[in-house]
Amino acid sequence: MPKADSPVSQPVAMAEVGLQVKSLQKTSDALSTALAAAKERFSKRNPNSKEIFEGACDHLPGGNTRTLLYTAPFPVCMKKGEAYQVFDEDGHVYTDFVGELTAALYGHSHPLIQKSLINTMQSIGLNLGATIQQENVHAKLICERFNLSKIRFCNSGTEANLHALAGARRFTGRRKVVVFYGAYHGAVLGFWDGVQENGVDKAEWVIGKYNDIEGAKRLIEQDDIAAVLVEGMQGAGGCISGTNEFLLQLQTSAKKVGAIFILDEVMTSRLGPGGLQAIVGLNPDITTLGKYLGGGLAFGAFGGRTDIMAVYDPRSANSLAHSGTFNNNTLAMYAGHVGLSEIWTSSVAVEFNKRGDAFRAKLQAAIAGTKMSVTGQGALNAVHFSEGGKTEIACSDDISEDWGLKDLFFLEMMEDSFWITRRGSIALMLPTPDSEMDRFIECVGRFLQRHKDLVAL
Template structure:
């Protein structure tokens, strides 16, 4: 993966990593989780005066100073000033190894030279906002159909949320039914969320029927006993739901039962398509009716796509007088189309994909070894994973396994620990490895996690 390795340029000026400071709490504080959290919180505030100032300004114009709920942290979020390669620098000049990876969308990092060249050349030599059809969208569509065998036809949109909404619209149009079967802990976009049940902002609330993830017998009965179901939608690994992988048996039970009952099988691969050269549908030998894509494929730009069987995508064929309308000013914008094509052909090739996810398997395995026998539980697949803190220390297979045992104060303490030591992770514990990240860099993080386990072992004992 040499072509994806980055080094910060000298032009970053004062944005450099400060000297390493021993932030291990004094022994007496280690005895109390509440005291440890208070110490960590105060240290966080002291280290980040610029972020605190920016947040205080932001609340005058943005509700809660925020326009993306998942990025909000108490007492205030860190404001980033610069990103390059797999590194970030905040406005207080702290450097971080980026292990968030824009929640899987930032696969190519913050300044990949090939993506940069493509953006500039497209802007200068092609142009943007045509308001017309271009060959760039045809090239990317052909590539996606070749890379994901179940996709015979594809259409573009602007996000994974849109992709899933359009896939559902096809299912409802073609079956004449309304109900959709989903799974607790599933996330299919900003208005299609099922953590702790149906989210307050989920659209079409009366039309959803929820089942338990990885419940083979339960899902068979659910599909069979929902005669007005248009579709069943599922992730092959629940991303936002805690990186819980599906079992092969569970996914095949969905596919086979849905086919028998005339229910459209929608596989949400917005996050998981990067975990295998042809998506997890290929690894699990699945043949979904419809697939939703998004995240990294746009090369860092807004992107979504929904594709699948030709007879289903015909619902959006404008040559038919009965076709459904499908609009979107930026659906086929030249920048995303060009970056998407270059990214999959020149950067995230099949070989690179396998190597990155093999590195991820090593990384997750090391973390699992460190956390063995503790309340720290690590789950995921390939280069995407989540670190949980569960009072029973058992790896979850469904949402309730997390919901019933989650320890939020430990999760928060761990987040403070990693941030203070130069590692950018999400507060919920989700990590996504950026291309170009080395084994040595990941080993550095493994040491940080190991030091946390040692410092707080008495709090982590099951």
Template sequence: MTKLDDALAAAIGRYRQAHPRSEAALTRARAVLPGGNTRSSLWNAPFPLCVVGGHGCRIRDVDEHEYIDSLGEFTAGIFGHSSPVLAAAVADAHARGINLSSHTPYEVALAERLVERFPSIDRVRFANSGTEANLMAINAARLATGRERVIVFENGYHGGVATFIPGADRVNAPYAFDVLPFDDIDAAVVAFAKGPEVAAVLVEPMQGAGGCRVASPAFLQSLRDLTRKSGTVLIFDEIQTARMAFGGLQERLGIVPDMTTLGKFFGGGMAFGAFGGKAEIMDLFDPSRPGALPHAGTFNNNSLTMAAGIAAIDHYLSADTLNALFDRGEAFRNRLNAAFIANAAPFEATGIGSILNIHACLDAPQDAVAARRLLQFEVLAEGCYFAPRGLIALSLAITEAEIETFFAALDRALGRLMPVLSEVH
């Protein structure tokens, strides 16, 4: 055991002592859920927190601790918790009657709002998750082009069955994926030189689950140029990055893809996904046409999601609000990196706007993992929650006061950690 391992074991010991009911909750869950878990990304050994509620930017666990929620449901929880606006929209839709077995006015109103925001979307279809939206976008591209190959990128994440993070890809849907290095223009040029048989390029403008790695504008522009020349459908997965501006990160980049996938917060906190694009592709799904592509789904237009999405857009997601959140996130990440440098702490935060990931910069991979986990446990003990993998996604509910609280917590945590970490790197 190194000093770092000892420090991590001690932090986990303190965590265990402070959270007996979370541990008991996992023990109970293990009998009926594999490992007590139904969403792999939430796992955190020895047991994740059992969270019983939240209000604004704070969550409460079953052991009665309160935390500043700096994770924001892995970017979906941009509104904070218990928004009265969203609660009223959902209650109103429920009171009018849900599960209506036909078209409703809601889906049109939500679609109009999305089409207005994204020049890349002439028409949109709704789904129940981002994963489903990406699979349907791939299907649309394959069938529109009559081609099979789909280019994706190392460490990309497009859903539980379309992930290119090493080790996580064994349950992927069986498409003809070509996995290229991310942000590598030469590799993309070589792949396209092989011939015009690529149906789609599916790319996150910033890889979210892959560690908040931002693609260079030049790389994305070269993908735009290569796909345009070869008749390939360029799909931007903006499921995380759509919050970067009124029209998503594509607006900031000035690049218009052929298709865009959305998810997370555009459903106002309900289960949601959407894929949209040029009319010539999306109209393949027009059911009044002979030979239309099917896209079924009991809950595609469920009134609760549609109503929450409309209220979310109208109340929270204006250009000014999203631009201010972007700036706050940029300032947050810069301040975080300044704090790491000032403490000579071996960490770095990457990302863009309000989504960022803390990485431990240590040579040995097992030391890097231990250091990152140690930081997460120490900051948690100070009352601030973020993902064990280092992800932070600021919500609109986090104010400057909570940011000050976060940095004070980080300072105390680094004060305890640095005697250990300074011996490692």
């Protein structure tokens, strides 16, 4: 746009700006109208969910106990899941593209997981208040698959990261941790645009720009950095991939100054048989895990170098405590092991992620030339709506999402029987049929056609 201080160009520029403002206004009016209509249809289609939500507000703030699951005007209440589908309280059946935010990799109630859970309950019992042999069986398999020397279990990915950080701080005797804008490492470890209000260790974060190699080097190569904590692909941040060069540089810089390189694979470990670290060729000091590795139950794990993990060895008088009533709960130890050994074999992991890559390529081809784009790796995807329909996104600053369009998409995909997250993440599940992926692409095409004025570049 011409500079405002240029006397010659100014009248032309003002006219241009006027036209732009008018057309933007028209677009936003049209979007508001479409959104209002979609919300009205949504409310009419889901009277039981509405009633349940209103009842839940009596006991849960905003009827909610997991913030992400609140969506306006009220969330759909699900009744059950089966394989690749979920069924709501108003009788609708959806193809589940939420995939429990990547944890439902095996699909809902996979027969082998069911069998393992029932056997465990019937012949072992829920929790024995003691160590069990199975915890070592599961530990051994995870260590082999993800190239870890030692591992400890906990109850969530959040906990895994908290304990990994505590271990790194103890091991190095330092406090500061380098993380990246746009990262999500757990409920109290979010860094969308800085440390969240409920974030822990507020003064001890050093926050850099994702994929900025030189910037990261400067931040890490200091003598007081305890650890670097990074996702190989920022999952909740919109499936923004770290380049191999960036991730390898973080590892090199961390090792150079004796900081612990922690790779958060809570989401990305399912991108290949040995996680994203094996794909990129990383050798993290500590890796954090979670999600499907507990067979679909609450689960987290952190592991890696023997010398670092030794800070948690209770045989040492000075060891760090890491307790948790359910750390070695029988259900997750057995079901998690069945999942990893019998369902998520190496060849299945490779083939499934290839299917995901093919799906994303087809989807991107179908939406090219609109404001919609898709990013991701393997079977993990995120759709975006932005000016320019950007696909090259290196960091959270590179994209400004159009939340109005995202909401419209979310609401209308439900009408086409697809359950996706409002933020646009799509985590495919093993039983998701190719025919449903193809049907999704057709429905997206129809959405873009219906709203062609709103999504035009």
